[in-house]
Amino acid sequence: MSGFAGRILVIGEALIDIVDRGGEPVRHVGGSPLNVAFGLARLGIATTFASEFGEDSDGAAIAAHLAAAGVTIARTADAIRPTSTALARIGEDGSATYDFDLQWTFSTPPAVAGISAVHIGSIGALRAPGSGGVLALVESLPEDVLVTFDPNVRPALMPPPAETRALVERYAARAAVVKLSDEDAAWLYPGAADSAAERLLMAGATLVAVTHGATGSVLHTASARLDVPARPTIAVDTIGAGDAYMSGLIAAIVQRVGVVDALAGRFTEEQLAAIGRIAAVSSGLTVARAGAMPPTAAELEAEHARA
Template identity: 35%
Template sequence: MRIAVLAEALIDFKATGPLEFRGFPGGSPLYVGVACARLEQPTGFVGQLSTDLFGEVLLEHLKSNGLNTGFVVCSSAPTTLGFVDDSSGQPQYAFLRNGAADTLYYPSPLPGLPDSLCFLHFGSISLLEDPTRTSIEQIVQQNRARVTVVFDPNVRPSLIADRTDYLERFKFWVSLSQVVKLSEEDAAWLYPDSSLKDVSNTLLEFGALVVIVTRGMKGAELYLNSGKRLEVSSPQVKVVDTVGAGDTFTAGLMVSLLEQGFQQAQDWAKLELETWKKALEFACQAAALNCTRAGCDPPTRAELNEVLK
């Protein structure tokens, strides 16, 4: 296992009409994990699933996409249900998650992740409630010296009760991470009066080594703590659905870095700007393919290879 994702999996119900929804396996970390596995990197999901009928669907989805489920624990608590409507062009979300299994993840002892691990990914709504938040923080702290930690806040304002408290915690999560990936919308909510450059510099000051801002069909911007900056454009495709695009981007980034020889956190000093350029272009292409299909449906390696010829 070279990539691990923490610790959120839920059922997304996508609007198909007024008060009409169709369910899909969801959750930002789950999306990232599935995208990594489809791109043929050994990936595992670390977290808690429900034993209810939705939890069974999620576990089967992980297994059928080739993820390692050896670090999954199960609970009789219900599965989180999310509802998304992107008819306006940008997804709008609502959640039912009080007392849900993914919010009650508190393993004792903490899982011993394998020595082969290179990337540890965390973020999204799994950080909004204890005990799962504390468990994730502890797992990240336990492993951050030997792996590269990738953090995506995936901000969901409707679920954040106290903005000031969230921003303080956000600083801590950034400080635990070598790579912070956020969307343009995330940046605007976090620091509404700041440019993307200023937001990125703030996160670098918090301790991140790399900040990447995704901008939808405009591509992505990368900021390094060395002061270097890079911008890439996104392939232009006919967009069917944007759900999971950012998660597929994150997966593509990690997979590309691994394929270019990146192995350990100590390799950061060796990375050239051209390496980052290739990784960003690969990630943008993967995300663009995801957008050509309904729901989060990341490309397989064969599908991505076909368009990269």
């Protein structure tokens, strides 16, 4: 992929996934935006992650994990409280369900000078009290900053569907790129999930990606609809699959399309096919191994060349 000289700011929650596989809990660093930041850095993108976590052993694990990929950390709150956790129970099919112990305040917004793109998502974008500050920051960004957004719905931690839907569409008014799963669409638009992409495009997005698990994803623009097959793989677990799709999608957009054209919605059919394949490969490589461990640039390039 061609080079991208800018820096991406990712804003959102950091936590520890306590993964329970039949009564044997194992701790992994997690949080959807954290996974996206980690994935972007492993793909060679200069990345700053704005979040909040404690100075306990879990917080030290998060800091070390991010440092291993070269992610710069910007604290959005003090570190006096314990690091948030999510208990992930893994089913026989590899799927995960979650119970959270999490706080999100966003009391110290990060600096945005020199930032080319901002990614926001999930609990950090949609859970009060911090969500209000995140939305205000996004809406105050210069027009030439690319915004990407993944609601990554967690119903137990977010407002009711109607309130969350209004927030999602407000983010989409500024976010050029929105990614959501079919489950997100069904929860946000009950009885009308098929209209989710159209609603978000009408709100202001230029590209909406809807993922459908093992059956692939669909990319929507104002003038095109492209079905993207999933990469065939044997799933170890699905933790981080959607986040790896998102980091692959963002990297492919900034490197193959460019910030200016993405903001304007100028995607050729060839570009859409390429960024869709890259996102699918990134997700497929991640589900083939335990935990949220997205591919490196070399792994993604090699697998994409074979696809």
